[in-house]
Amino acid sequence: MNYDASLWLVFILIGLATTLPRAGFIVLGSRVALPSVLQRALRYAPAAALAAIVAPDVLVVGGTVEVFNPKLAAAGAAVAAAALSRNPWLPFIAGMGVLLGVRHMLGG
Amino acid sequence: MPSSGHLFPASFLAGAREGFVTFLPLSVGLVPWALVMGMAMTSAGFTPLQAMGMNIIVFAGTAQLGTLPLIAGEAPLWLIVATALALNLRFVIFSAAIAPGFRGIGTPGRWLAGHLLTDGVFATCLDRMLHTDDPHWRLGYYLAPAVWSWALWQLFALLGIHAAGFIPRQWSLEFMATIALIVLLVPMARVRPMLVAAVVGGASATLLRDMPLRLGIVVAICAGIAAGFAAEHWEHKGRQP
Numbered sequence: 001m002n003y004d005a006s007l008w009l010v011f012i013l014i015g016l017a018t019t020l021p022r023a024g025f026i027v028l029g030s031r032v033a034l035p036s037v038l039q040r041a042l043r044y045a046p047a048a049a050l051a052a053i054v055a056p057d058v059l060v061v062g063g064t065v066e067v068f069n070p071k072l073a074a075a076g077a078a079v080a081a082a083a084l085s086r087n088p089w090l091p092f093i094a095g096m097g098v099l100l101g102v103r104h105m106l107g108g
Numbered sequence: 109m110p111s112s113g114h115l116f117p118a119s120f121l122a123g124a125r126e127g128f129v130t131f132l133p134l135s136v137g138l139v140p141w142a143l144v145m146g147m148a149m150t151s152a153g154f155t156p157l158q159a160m161g162m163n164i165i166v167f168a169g170t171a172q173l174g175t176l177p178l179i180a181g182e183a184p185l186w187l188i189v190a191t192a193l194a195l196n197l198r199f200v201i202f203s204a205a206i207a208p209g210f211r212g213i214g215t216p217g218r219w220l221a222g223h224l225l226t227d228g229v230f231a232t233c234l235d236r237m238l239h240t241d242d243p244h245w246r247l248g249y250y251l252a253p254a255v256w257s258w259a260l261w262q263l264f265a266l267l268g269i270h271a272a273g274f275i276p277r278q279w280s281l282e283f284m285a286t287i288a289l290i291v292l293l294v295p296m297a298r299v300r301p302m303l304v305a306a307v308v309g310g311a312s313a314t315l316l317r318d319m320p321l322r323l324g325i326v327v328a329i330c331a332g333i334a335a336g337f338a339a340e341h342w343e344h345k346g347r348q349p
Contacts, residue, residue, distance in 0.1 A: 007158060007179070010188060014175055015165040017192035023222020025203035026210055034204055041337040042205040046231045047302045048309030048332025049198050050293040052325050053227070055310030056317045057286050065314060071283065078287045082294040088133030095287040099280060 070106065074099035116248070123240075123248030131232050131253035135260055137288020138228070140281035141169050142261045146268020148173060152180045156269050163265045167223065167258065169285075171195045197326045201333075202230045209237025213247055221247075224254035231292040300343060305336025 025032065034042070058075040059065050066072075078095035081087075116124075149159035149172075166172050171192045178188045202225060210218050233250050240246050297303040309332025316324030 003153070003158065008161065010179060010185065011162045011165045013185065013189050014162075014171060014192045015167075017189050018166050018168040018171050018196050019223045021193065021196040022199040022203055022225040023219055024200065025207040026222040026225070027215060027218045029207055029210060029218065039205070039208070041333050042201060043234075044302065044305035044333045044336030045198075045201045045205050045329060046234060047293060047296045047306040048329045048336065049201070049325075050227070050231065050289050050296075051306035051310035052313035052328040052332065054286055054289050054293065056314045059314050060317060071286075074283065075286070075290060078290045079294055082291050088291075089136075091291050092136060092284060092287050095290070096284065099283055103278075 070099050070102040073102050117244045119242050120244040120248035123242075123245035123250075124252035125248075127233065127236075127249035128252040128256060131228070131256065134228055134232065134288050134291055135253070135256060137285045137291075138257060138260050139264050139284070141285040142264035143268035143271065144282045145169060145172060145261075146265040146270075147272040148176055149265075150269050150272040152176045156266075159269050160262070160266060163262060166192075167261065168192075168196060169261075194323055194326070197323075198329055199225060201329060202227075206230060206234050206237055209234070209246060209250070212243035217247055221250055221254065224251075224258055226254070226257055228288060228292065229254045229257060231296075301336045301339040304339040305332040308332045308335035 025034075054075070058069075058071045059067075061069045061071075074095045077098040078091040081091040081094040085091075145163070146159065149162060150156075154162065162172060174195045175188050175192050178191060203222065206225075210221065213221075229250070232253055236249055237246050240249070293306060297306050309328050312331040313325055313328035316327055318324070319327070
């Protein structure tokens with residue numbers, strides 16, 4: 001497919017729709033202070049967001065929730081490695097090892 | 109300002125070193141994502157110049173991957189921009205949460221920091237940014253992982269653009285990005301209310317996965333925050349006589 005010069009306009013608009021939400025509160029800083037209750041509540045944002053991104057990825061296979069699937073087993077191995085070991089590379093080795101190993105055993 | 113006369117104050121470099129060392133192991137999760145991103149942009153029909161242009165102007169994995177099919181399908185401009193906004197909504201929450209960590213830092217530094225904000229940098233830096241006094245140290249601690257992420261992202265996207273077709277898809281290298289997010293999540297979830305926030309956030313996102321424009325993720329984050337906050341409240345009440 002061929003794109004014309006308007007593709008760059010699309011990039012710039014997507015770029016604005018990306019940078020403005022990220023930079024907004026950081027740049028405004030104390031000029032727009034959130035209530036302290038809200039700030040305390042926002043401490044839970046990272047845990048909630050990370051789980052919200054990870055959970056569907058490892059639980060859903062082809063549109064339906066499957067409790068037995070290679071990705072979930074791999075995620076379990078990564079969680080165990082991260083919780084029990086201080087080696088920062090181990091979760092990646094364990095997770096990818098289990099993912100490819102289980103797939104291989106299932107013949108995929 | 110620095111008394112040493114060097115370009116960067118010593119505490120900036122100390123913060124940068126510590127931020128980099130903390131973030132380095134997690135940053136391997138970016139590599140497969142960036143490779144996949146480069147390959148996806150090539151598959152969508154972009155020239156290498158267009159692909160790198162998008163990668164540099166946008167710098168957002170999910171917003172890039174999410175809008176690619178719309179661009180390739182010649183969707184209306186408003187829908188493309190609305191989709192990008194929806195995919196970036198969680199960063200409004202992140203930006204508000206980490207904003208107090210930029211006290212004492214000037215506007216150009218804040219714009220740069222905002223542009224470079226990612227899931228991994230946010231999760232790595234939030235705690236230390238809020239609880240350290242020295243603004244130079246904080247800026248270093250934030251910018252080292254952020255600039256490193258940017259450089260890795262550009263370099264491996266460029267590799268992906270040129271390697272499209274060489275890496276077998278069944279290696280599932282993109283799963284390393286999921287593992288990186290798990291590595292960030294596990295230490296947080298050791299505190300009970302955080303665990304509650306994660307379980308509710310994860311369950312909600314799974315149940316709401318069919319909402320349009322991935323808005324289910326935004327709803328799930330809000331539900332997780334509310335649940336964690338409520339759990340903190342009850343735990344506090346339970347301890348008092």
